[in-house]
Amino acid sequence: xxGVIPSTECSVGEVLDMGYVVAGDTxxxxxxxxxxxxxxxxxxxxxxxxxxTRDRDRQKxxxxxxxxxxxxxxxxxxxxxxxxxxxxxxxxxxIEAGMSQDFVVTFSPDHESLYYSDHLxxxxxxxxxxxxxQLKGAARAHPMFxxxxxxxDVPVESLAVTSPVAPQEAPEGGPREAVxxxxxxxEYEEGSAEPARAEITVGAMQSPLLxxxxxxxxxxxxxxxxxxxxxxxxGAEGALERGELQRIGVSWLPPADLQ
Numbered sequence: 001x002x003g004v005i006p007s008t009e010c011s012v013g014e015v016l017d018m019g020y021v022v023a024g025d026t027x028x029x030x031x032x033x034x035x036x037x038x039x040x041x042x043x044x045x046x047x048x049x050x051x052x053t054r055d056r057d058r059q060k061x062x063x064x065x066x067x068x069x070x071x072x073x074x075x076x077x078x079x080x081x082x083x084x085x086x087x088x089x090x091x092x093x094x095i096e097a098g099m100s101q102d103f104v105v106t107f108s109p110d111h112e113s114l115y116y117s118d119h120l121x122x123x124x125x126x127x128x129x130x131x132x133x134q135l136k137g138a139a140r141a142h143p144m145f146x147x148x149x150x151x152x153d154v155p156v157e158s159l160a161v162t163s164p165v166a167p168q169e170a171p172e173g174g175p176r177e178a179v180x181x182x183x184x185x186x187e188y189e190e191g192s193a194e195p196a197r198a199e200i201t202v203g204a205m206q207s208p209l210l211x212x213x214x215x216x217x218x219x220x221x222x223x224x225x226x227x228x229x230x231x232x233x234x235g236a237e238g239a240l241e242r243g244e245l246q247r248i249g250v251s252w253l254p255p256a257d258l259q
Contacts, residue, residue: 006124007037008095010131016120018107018137020145022207026108033122033131034100041124044092045103048119049075049084074134076117076156079110086118086135109139115156143207144216144240148200149182186231186252195232195253202248204240215239220248230254 011032021027035041048054054075079085087106095101109116116137122130138145186196204216219237226233234249 004037004039006039006041006128006130007035008041008122008124008130009034009036010122010133012133014132015134015136016105018105018116018135020138020140020203020205021107021109022143022205023109023111023139023141025139025207026106028107029105031103031105031133032100033095033103035095035097038097040097041095041130042093042126043095043101043130044123044126045088045090046121046123047084047086047088048121049078049086074117074119076115076136077109077113079108081110083108083110085109085116085137086120088120105135107135107137109137112139112141114138114153140205143205143242144218145203145205146180146182146200147203149184149198152181152183184250186250188252188254195230195251197252198250200248200250201245202240203245204242206243215241228255230258 011030016029016031018027018029033043077085085108087108089104089106090101093101103122105120107116116139118135119132120135121132124130182200184198184200186198188196202218217237217239220233223233223236230253232251232253234251235246236248238246240246
């Protein structure tokens, strides 16, 4: 007889980030696994969110209370509608020697959250882990998102549907929109000629659910007030095409009379 080692190569590393998606929309990504060995490999796919022991494994203190490092649970936010946030197809089959198999990963969030996540395993012969990766994604109701700064929330969410926090009345009696806060930390070393710097990112999403406008416009207010405090913005307004990102630089050089 002859002993051979089953070997495969995967097109994705440890993390598959699906990015920002409009809540209620669906996006897909393809993961390719190639059989580089000389034998046929039977495979199966497992998602951590569908694990039969998941309820038992969750009977512990959440990691955000016990660890300041980990920001994302292995299985994050779940859909309100009861359907899986992430799904994979196909779930089992065989990869012939020298051939490859495409796995289609679908991300379908039904409400806003930054903490959609899951864990995907590709098993050979029903027991040998060939590849594993973390699946991540975020959803917003608005076609534009802003990110950066210090996290102000916890990465675990109740599945109870709650009303938006701190609603703000829109002009002319329009719809109310939740106000979200970002915390930027600017640490200036006294006597330094170099200002303290931070950055936020603004992005426009692509979605078939949205009207195909040419660009999404944005601007940052408070220019004069910020200048008096020694804060300068780089790229404080602009227009983004769908799928485009823009970084906004924030620098702070405190004036001599500032306490």
